[in-house]
Amino acid sequence: MGFQSMSNAPIAFTLADWQQAFRDGQSPAELLHHLRLELSAADNAWIALASEAQLNAQLDGLSTLLESANGELSTLPLYGVPFAIKDNIDAAGWPTTAACPEFAYTAATDATVVAKLRAAGAILIGKTNLDQFATGLVGTRSPYGAVANSFNAAYVSGGSSSGSASVVARGLVPFALGTDTAGSGRVPAGFNNIVGLKPSKGWLSTTGLVPACRSLDCISIFALTVADAQCVAQIAGGYDASDAYSRQNPNRAPVNMPAAPKLAIPDQLEFFGDSQNQAVFEQAIKRLRELGATITPIDFSPFRALAEQLYYGSWVAERAVALDDMLKNQPHAINPVVRGIVENGLKYSACDAYKAEYIRAELSRQINDALAGFDALVVPTSPTIRTLAEMEAEPVLFNSQFGTYTNFTNLADLSALALPAGMRSDGLPAGITLIAPAWHDQALAAFGQRWQHALNLPLGATGRALPAATPSNSPAPGCVRVAVVGAHLTGMPLNHQLTSRDAVLVEQTLTAPSYNLYALPGTVPPKPGLARVTADGAAIIVELWDIPLARFGEFVAEIPAPLGIGNLSLTDGRSVKGFICEPYALSGARNITSFGGWRSFIASQQQG
Template structure:
C-alpha cells in the first residue's frame, strides 16, 4: 500500500483522486491508515474540537465502509465520498458518540446518526470529530462556549464567528474538506465569512433536521462549510432529500433554475451599514466592482423590510422558540448554561401566545414583501457581516456586537430564502471579508453555479491554508433538472427560445452531436424548423444544451409539434441527453443541410442568399 500522505487542505476531487490511485484491494487499508494518521495528528487541546473519536470508533467506521464498498462491488463512483473525512457540529448526532450542544450538563449519548450524517456516511464519508459552537447554537460570535472561544483562523485576536465556530475553523485550516454546521440566524454564514471559506445555507427543509438539537425548529437548517463551492454543492446534494420522519422536511418542487444568467441582475441594499468599519465597507465596494467586472448588473433596493424582519428574530416573540428548545435546562439547571445564552432564551418567557401570533402575521407580511422585491432580480448580494470584532471587544458588548453580525443574515430563514456565503478579497488588515448571495427558496443550485464562477474569477487561496484554488470540476447535472439538446428554433436568438427561458431553463453549454446524424430543413413549418435524424453516414451537428426544471419539462414537451419529438441524443463526448428528433415521414420534401454543421449556420447562409 502507498504510504499515507498529509492531505492538508485537500478538496473533494483531490481526495477522490488520492483513493482512486490506490490498488483496489488496498483501498480500505489506505483509508484506515490515512484517517487514523489524520485523527492522531489533531491537537486535543484545539478547542475547535469538542469530541474526537477513539481507535475503536474509527475502526467501526472503516469496517462499515468496507461493507459499503463490497456492496457496490468496489465501484467508487457509487461512493462519491469514499474515505473523505468530515466534521460535525456538536448539536448534530453521530451514533454512539456524545452530543453536548456545548453544554456539558446537557450531554447525551446519541443512539443513531442524524439523518444528514447517515446520508453522508452512506456515500462513503467518515466522521473525524465533533466541533465547538456557541452553546445551544445561540450566537453568531463563537465565544459562548464552556470549551472556550474558537479564535479566528487568520488572526487569533478576533472572533471566529458562530454559532458553527468549530466547523468553520477546521475547514478553514484544511483539517477536513467539509463540515456540517447549523444555521438559524446566520450561523452557517458568518463563520464562513470570518474564515474565508464557503458557507451554504440551504433552503429550509431540504436537509433533514432529524437528529439535530433544535434552536428554533421553524427556522433551523443544517448548513455546509467547504473550501470550494463545488464541494459544498456536492455535499448538499448527497446530504439533502425529503425525510418523512422530519415534520419540517419538504419536497423540492423542481421548478427553480439550475444557474443564474451570465449577466445576472443583483439587488444591493441601499445605504448599507458597516457599523463604523471602513475596511469592511471598502471590501464590500471592491466585491461589487468585481461583480460588475464579471458581468453582473447591480441595482439598489429599499432594505427596510429586510431590516425589519431581521429585528424580529431576537427582539420579539420568536426568541420563545429557543426557550422551548431548552426549556428543561432553563427550569432544572439554569446555572449550567452560559449566562449570555441563559438571558437570551429566558426572555422568551415574557411573551404570550397572542404575541406569538402577532409576530407570525408580521413575519408573513414582511416575507411576502421581501419575496416580491427579490422576484425582480436573480439574487440579493450583501456583506456576510457588516464588521468583525476582537475577542476583547466582544467581551465588552456581547449582545450588541452579536446583533450587528446578524444584520444581513437574521431575516433569511424567516423569509424562506436560500443563501450562499462566498469568500472575497481580504481586507486591508488581512482579515477575511465575504459576500453572501440570497435568493428565493430552492435556488440553491443556481446560487452554487454562480458562486463557482465567482470563486474561479477571484482565484483566492483556500481558507487559511495558503493553498491556491485548484482546477474545479463542473457542477454535476442536478437531479432536479433535465438536460435537453436543442438544434433549431429553440436555439438562443431563435423564435422559440422563449419556450425554454419562460420555464426557467438555462443554457449549460454549446457542443455537437456524435457524427451519426443528418440535419434537414423541414418543408412548410412556421417558424422554420430543422429535423435531426440518426443515420450511419452522418456528421456532427451543433447543439445547445439547456437545463430545464424537471417540473416544467412536461409543459415544454407538450408544446413540441409533430413531426418533432423528444428522444435521446448521443453527443460527441459519449454523453446521452434528451433532445429533438424527427419522424422519418417528414423528410419527404425536406432539404438535407447536414453540410452546414448546424441550423444557425444554415439560417445565416439562407439570409445572405435572400
C-alpha cells in the same frame, strides 16, 4: 497532491485529494490514524475527538461498505473522507452537549444527515464547539472556551458554528456540518475565508439536531470549495419522513445562472464604521460587474424589518420552547448571555406569536417579490468583525450587527451561499453571500464555483492554492438537458419557451456526424427537422439547455407535430434529450444539412 505536515497527516486536503489518495492505493487506516494523532484535545474548536477504538470501528464499517460495493470506490463518493459535526448534531455512541455539559446525553442513533454521510463512506473524526445551544453569531458563548479566528487569534471566529468553521479553515477536515438559524452557517464562513452553504429549509433533514428554532433550523455545510460543499449537500440531503419540516424538492428552480446574471444589492449598506469590510465588498461588486453581472440596488427595508423580528419580536419564544426543560430545571447551567436572550421569549403570549407570524408572512412575500427577476441578492456576509475583547464588552449589540445580512434568510424561506471575497488590509478575510428563493441552491453553487475560481483565493487559512476547476459534462441534479436545433436557439422566436421556464444555456456543441437537417415547409415560425441517417450524415450545430425537471413537461407540451423529443447523440459521445422529427414530414422538405445548422440557413435566406 501531497501531505501537508511533517507528521504525514493529510492536512488541507479537499474531497478530490482524499478521493485521489485512495484511488492511488493509500490506506484509509494509515491516513486517518495519522490525522487523528495530529489533532489535539487542547484545541478548543473540538469538544470531542474520535478515540482510537471509535476510529477503528468506523474503519471496520468502511471495509464492510467497500465489500458490499464489490470494491468499487466510485460507489462510495466519501470513502474514507474525515469530517466533523457541530456538537448539537447526534452521532451514535457520541455525547451531544450543545456546549452545555449539564445538558449532555449519549446519542443512540445518528442524525439522518450523519447516517447518509457515513453510508457514503465518510468517517466522523470529531464534534465541534459552538455558541451554547446555537444561540449567537460570535463563537464566544461556550464553557469550552471562545474559538479564535483562524487568521488572527485576537478576533472572533463567528458562530454559532465556530468550531466547524475553524477546523475546515485550518484544513483539518475537508468539510464539517454546522447549523444555521440566524446566520450561524454563514458568518463563521465569512470570518474564516471558507464556503458556507445554507440550504433551503427542509432539504437536509434536522432529525437528530438539538433545536434552536425548530421551524427555522437548517443543517449547513462548511468546506474549502463550493464544489465540495455542494457534493456533500447532494449526499446528505433529501426528503426524510421522520422530520416534520423536511420537504421534497419541487425541481422547478433554475440549476445555474446565465453568463451575465442579474444581481440585486441593498440600496442602503451598513458597515457600522468598518471601512475595511466595506472596501472588500465594494471591490467584490466591481469584480462581479467585470464577470458580466448587472448590479441593481433594491429597497432593503423589508429585509431589515424581518431581520429585526428574529430577536426583537416573539420569534425568540421558539428558543424558549427549545430550552423549556433547562430553563425550568437548570437555568444556571445556561450561559448568562444565552439565558438572557432566551428568557426574553417567556414574556410573549400566543397572541403575540400569531401577530409575529402575520408580520413574517407579509414581509416574506415582499422580499420574495423583490427578488423576482433577479438571479440572486448579494450582501456582505457580515458588515463587520470584532475582537474577543470587544465582544466581551458588548456581547449583544455586536452579535446583532453580525446578523444584519443573515437574520432574515430563514424567516423568508431563502437559500444562501457564503463565499470568500478577499482579504482586508489588516489580513483578516471578508466574505459575500448570495441569497435566492428556496430551492435555488444548485444555481447559487454553480455561480459560486465561477466566483471562487475567478478570485482564486487561497483555501481557508491553509495558504494552499485553489485547485484547478474540473469541468463536468453531466447535467446538474434536478434538471433535464435538452439539445435545441432551430427556433428555440438563442435569439430565435421560440427561445422564450426555454427562458420563461428558467432554463439555462449550457453550451453550443455538435451532434454526432450522423444527422440530416431539413427546412420544414409551412411551419410558423419556420422550424427545422432533424433526422438520424445511416449514410451521408453530418454534425449539426445545437445548443444544450438545462431545464428544471418539473418544467420539462410544460415545455414538451408546447411542441407541435411533426416535432417531438427523443434521444440525441452528440459528437463527444454524450446522449441528451433533443428535437427529432417524424419521418412523414421530411418528404418534400428541403435538405439543408450543408449549412451545418439552422442559424446559417436562416442567415442565407435573409441575405437572399
